[in-house]
Amino acid sequence: MKPVLAATGGDVLTEEETQTQEALDIPWNVIVHNDPINLMDYVTKVLMKVFGFSQKKAEVHMLEVHQKGRSIVWSGARERAEFHVQQLQSHLLLATIAQAR
């Protein structure tokens, strides 16, 4: 990360630390994307298995994917988000991570 303040010793370090902490605090979203192939029932079942969603909650996300093209299904720490994407991809869902804004 590039320092924002002029190099005045401690000020630079403080700003860098603040920005780093802010970056760490911003959650990462796990996003499931629509594709024309995966069956709706299958997507629902995968979301239930990977996230422990109820059938109703999984169906809400599945329909959001189908109707809006994507759904944020989980938010949190990057490492955990990557783990969830790996699980979703192991079931062949089109899933990505992106930092929330």
Next chain:
Amino acid sequence: MEIQISDEGWVFDGMEQAIVELLRTLPACAAPDDDAARKRIFSAPTGGADADADSDWREYVEPGLRELFKTHTDLVAADLSVMEEKEKSLTLRIPAAHGRAWIHTLNQARLALGARHDVTEDDTNGRRHHRGAKGFAIMQIDFYGMLIAMLLGNTEL
């Protein structure tokens, strides 16, 4: 064709030659050997937004996924290799323990076919009709989807 479902699994009895051929091509259809299929089956976790993260994923995560997918496909190929011939029809037995591998391989084949033939939502919901290779691919996608829907009811993912 008659389908029997029990706790032990599924038995597809009296399969006609056309259905047998569709099943026999399943492992080959699922293979991510071309760019289009590979890109869909092993999609990038940031969708290209973070090249370094996508590159790390390819190096560290993709081999594990590839191995898992191959395990599924190998199980399906093994079940297909022992189909029993009765008169002029064949019987396929899918043990219950192989249900997940079958669902995965059927789905992988559908996704790979969809990527290879640039299949869209209009194609899969019947709003657009095709002949030739794409039309055949859409028929395969529909057939494999029908099997997934049937297996899904009795399988823990």
